[in-house]
Amino acid sequence: MLSxxxxxxxxxTEEQEKALLAVIEELRDEKGALMPIMQKAQDIYxxxxxxxxxxxxDHTGIPLEKIYGxxxxxxxxxxxxxxxxxxxxxxxTACYVKGSGDIxxxxxxxxxxxxxxxxxxxxxxxxxxxxxxxxGLAPVMTINDEVYGxxxxxxxxxxxxxxx
Amino acid sequence: xxxxxxxxxxxxxxxxxVEYRSEHESLADALASEHGRYRAHVLVCGGTGCTSSGSQxxxxxxxxxxxxxxxxxxxxxxxxxxxxxxxxxxxMIVYPEGAFYSMVKEEDxxxxxxxxxxxxxVVKRLLYDETVKGDEVLPLQETNFYKKQHRVALRNCGxxxxxxxxxxxxxxxxxxxxxxxxxxxxKDVIQIILDSGLRGRGGAGFPTGMKWKFAxxxxxxxxxxxxxxxxxxxxxxxxxxxxxxxxxxxxxxxxIAGYAIGASQGYIYVRAEYPIAVERLNxxxxxxxxxxxxxxxxxxxxxxxxxxxxxxxxxxVCGEETALMTxxxxxxxxxxxxxxxxxxxxxxQKPTILNNVETLANIPQxxxxxxxxxxxxGTEKSKGTKVFALGGKVNNTGLVEIPMGTTLREIxxxxxxxxxxxxxxxxxxxxxxxxxxxxxxxxxxxIDYDNLIAIGxxxxxxxxIVMDEDTCMxxxxxxxxxxxxxxxxxxxxxxRIGTRRMLEILDKIxxxxxxxxxxxxxxxxxxxxxxxxxxxxxxxxxxxxxxxxRYFKDEYIxxxxxxxxxxxxCKDLLQYKIDADKCxxxxxxxxxxxxxxxxxxxxxxxxxxxxxxxxxxxxxxxxRFGAIYKE
Numbered sequence: 001m002l003s004x005x006x007x008x009x010x011x012x013t014e015e016q017e018k019a020l021l022a023v024i025e026e027l028r029d030e031k032g033a034l035m036p037i038m039q040k041a042q043d044i045y046x047x048x049x050x051x052x053x054x055x056x057x058d059h060t061g062i063p064l065e066k067i068y069g070x071x072x073x074x075x076x077x078x079x080x081x082x083x084x085x086x087x088x089x090x091x092x093t094a095c096y097v098k099g100s101g102d103i104x105x106x107x108x109x110x111x112x113x114x115x116x117x118x119x120x121x122x123x124x125x126x127x128x129x130x131x132x133x134x135x136g137l138a139p140v141m142t143i144n145d146e147v148y149g150x151x152x153x154x155x156x157x158x159x160x161x162x163x164x
Numbered sequence: 165x166x167x168x169x170x171x172x173x174x175x176x177x178x179x180x181x182v183e184y185r186s187e188h189e190s191l192a193d194a195l196a197s198e199h200g201r202y203r204a205h206v207l208v209c210g211g212t213g214c215t216s217s218g219s220q221x222x223x224x225x226x227x228x229x230x231x232x233x234x235x236x237x238x239x240x241x242x243x244x245x246x247x248x249x250x251x252x253x254x255x256m257i258v259y260p261e262g263a264f265y266s267m268v269k270e271e272d273x274x275x276x277x278x279x280x281x282x283x284x285x286v287v288k289r290l291l292y293d294e295t296v297k298g299d300e301v302l303p304l305q306e307t308n309f310y311k312k313q314h315r316v317a318l319r320n321c322g323x324x325x326x327x328x329x330x331x332x333x334x335x336x337x338x339x340x341x342x343x344x345x346x347x348x349x350x351k352d353v354i355q356i357i358l359d360s361g362l363r364g365r366g367g368a369g370f371p372t373g374m375k376w377k378f379a380x381x382x383x384x385x386x387x388x389x390x391x392x393x394x395x396x397x398x399x400x401x402x403x404x405x406x407x408x409x410x411x412x413x414x415x416x417x418x419x420i421a422g423y424a425i426g427a428s429q430g431y432i433y434v435r436a437e438y439p440i441a442v443e444r445l446n447x448x449x450x451x452x453x454x455x456x457x458x459x460x461x462x463x464x465x466x467x468x469x470x471x472x473x474x475x476x477x478x479x480x481v482c483g484e485e486t487a488l489m490t491x492x493x494x495x496x497x498x499x500x501x502x503x504x505x506x507x508x509x510x511x512x513q514k515p516t517i518l519n520n521v522e523t524l525a526n527i528p529q530x531x532x533x534x535x536x537x538x539x540x541x542g543t544e545k546s547k548g549t550k551v552f553a554l555g556g557k558v559n560n561t562g563l564v565e566i567p568m569g570t571t572l573r574e575i576x577x578x579x580x581x582x583x584x585x586x587x588x589x590x591x592x593x594x595x596x597x598x599x600x601x602x603x604x605x606x607x608x609x610x611i612d613y614d615n616l617i618a619i620g621x622x623x624x625x626x627x628x629i630v631m632d633e634d635t636c637m638x639x640x641x642x643x644x645x646x647x648x649x650x651x652x653x654x655x656x657x658x659x660r661i662g663t664r665r666m667l668e669i670l671d672k673i674x675x676x677x678x679x680x681x682x683x684x685x686x687x688x689x690x691x692x693x694x695x696x697x698x699x700x701x702x703x704x705x706x707x708x709x710x711x712x713x714r715y716f717k718d719e720y721i722x723x724x725x726x727x728x729x730x731x732x733x734c735k736d737l738l739q740y741k742i743d744a745d746k747c748x749x750x751x752x753x754x755x756x757x758x759x760x761x762x763x764x765x766x767x768x769x770x771x772x773x774x775x776x777x778x779x780x781x782x783x784x785x786x787x788r789f790g791a792i793y794k795e
Contacts, residue, residue, distance in 0.1 A: 092398025147216030
């Protein structure tokens with residue numbers, strides 16, 4: 001696994017820190033609470049940089065190395081920031097058989113980034129995801145919460161234009 | 165806190181309403197029946213597929229138009245779960261007629277409301293075309309897609325509102341739990357499940373009754389019931405549809421399981437990629453607690469059971485039994501060696517059972533209808549039904565539930581409506597990255613756990629991807645290995661390193677650099693992985709390779725010896741060529757080529773220089789005369 005160093009410096013606010021501490025307080029006594037805490041932390045900050053992991057470690061007593069281990073294991077945890085609009089192209093079997101690989105390539109070409117990266121202006125980040133379960137509509141991609149199905153390569157330009 | 169008696173009252177109140185949403189002898193009969201407040205029920209699918217096709221806007225528009233036409237007191241709009249025919253979404257069914265509107269657009273709504281809901285004239289041109297025969301509207305049960313289906317696990321999906329516990333109660337929901345708690349001993353519950361022959365629907369097919377029996381036998385101060393809702397197989401969405409369309413059936417089944425083994429706490433581990441399912445489960449759990457179906461002293465019997473949700477975080481391996489439990493404990497999702505088995509030392513080191521969503525969805529009905537009812541469906545060793553997610557190169561993509569023993573041919577040709585664009589069937593892939601391909605010569609195999617293993621595949625969770633002549637089987641094997649390499653947790657050497665080495669060999673072969681010895685190496689590596697990996701991810705990772713080698717060896721040989729990809733997929737083995745007869749010499753391709761690989765004079769046929777061609781395909785996209793092809 002390649003280590004990804006974030007080039008964007010961490011800018012957490014007091015409000016975010018308060019929210020994080022509240023989450024930790026609430027979940028502290030639950031068994032196996034680390035995952036839910038990290039998931040909520042990512043909701044608050046948008047991603048899980050080492051600074052946030054350190055805060056979690058300081059307030060729960062869980063060693064930082066363990067938190068880092070969990071953060072790097074699961075693909076949902078992002079150690080670098082994401083774009084305002086997160087594009088996720090499904091490369092699951094049904095979508096792949098119906099050409100989602102071409103869609104993914106077209107997006108990389110159009111945005112000038114590869115999977116896992118974010119465009120310089122912070123607009124779009126691109127990832128491949130595994131099956132999201134909408135296989136009846138293959139090929140599928142999501143942009144934030146919107147799901148686009150039955151995609152053709154020609155549709156991409158128009159779809160991206162909708163996002164300022 | 166509802167008592168059994170209060171449950172019965174709610175059921176009787178709601179039964180007519182939910183039964184209204186089914187086939188009726190005649191319209192007159194339907195209208196005369198006890199159907200609650202509304203004379204017309206409009207069920208709109210709110211599953212992920214239809215939601216992304218805009219079913220939310222359709223519901224909102226329906227509400228507007230119904231109000232405009234003054235029909236709020238007569239017509240209700242219900243957001244339901246998946247009807248199964250996702251290829252034709254957004255889907256809407258109007259009862260009592262059972263009119264199945266497919267590919268509904270927002271602009272169709274005013275007409276449907278005015279003509280059908282207000283005046284009673286079904287809008288035939290907007291119906292699913294297989295239900296229209298001349299002037300007649302056929303019931304859904306007579307269409308090819310639904311004819312052979314038998315919805316048991318999916319029985320409430322598309323019928324009830326998943327966000328209304330009372331509708332669930334109206335379909336005999338929580339009645340099985342009541343029966344179990346007041347009339348049965350835990351060992352009787354286990355016996356019924358054993359006698360039914362129910363086997364795990366997550367893929368391995370282990371007898372559910374046995375799993376419960378082992379856990380029940382172990383003494384402990386705390387035990388756990390876990391539900392595996394981490395449906396990670398790409399191409400599978402059976403569990404998602406149950407969770408979105410009928411979440412209460414899972415809660416009820418887990419409570420029954422808790423009673424059977426002596427557990428008071430359950431966890432549902434649901435993947436985070438299913439936000440709608442998570443939302444519906446949260447609503448259902450809150451309602452179940454409010455009505456006293458979960459919590460302390462259920463039905464006044466002293467039994468207590470509660471359920472918590474835990475979200476996955478994007479790791480396929482967490483669908484593995486011990487990895488899932490490790491994840492709930494707040495760790496990296498790495499599997500553990502067995503023994504000790506989870507029935508003895510599972511979650512938090514306590515006796516635990518883990519069951520798949522679809523397995524659980526069958527439990528309440530087995531309790532109510534009896535073991536013989538369930539065992540009466542299916543084959544000798546595989547009882548009941550199975551839900552399949554039909555996808556890929558097939559016309560009717562979607563969810564189908566069929567009795568075990570149905571043949572692959574029936575599923576693909578009859579239910580699936582055959583292969584689109586006149587292409588030929590090549591293979592069906594079952595079992596996801598752990599499964600294998602089934603070729604045309606095995607088309608008449610009756611589907612069941614043991615038959616599929618005998619022909620080199622496995623049932624898996626239910627994903628069934630159809631492939632046609634344009635699919636390269638070597639590429640497919642490589643695709644699945646890419647997935648397994650990515651998702652391998654890294655804990656054990658055979659899987660961490662073995663999958664990678666197998667992928668490298670496949671990559672070489674698809675690039676025309678493979679040798680015949682590579683095929684031997686693949687088999688050798690496969691044997692290592694199968695016998696030495698810590699968990700089923702590694703043990704089954706070689707399956708796609710082994711099954712494609714078994715049935716499509718000629719394709720591997722073509723890649724290795726002839727350096728050709730017969731299906732025309734592997735880019736490095738293809739050449740882009742211009743058909744001189746079709747080429748008009750318009751020069752568009754030469755201008756768009758990024759590497760100046762095309763030469764030719766204006767109005768004369770052009771030619772591609774294979775040494776400079778990078779196979780980007782831009783020329784083929786640009787050509788307006790179809791003169792460029794791949795070979």
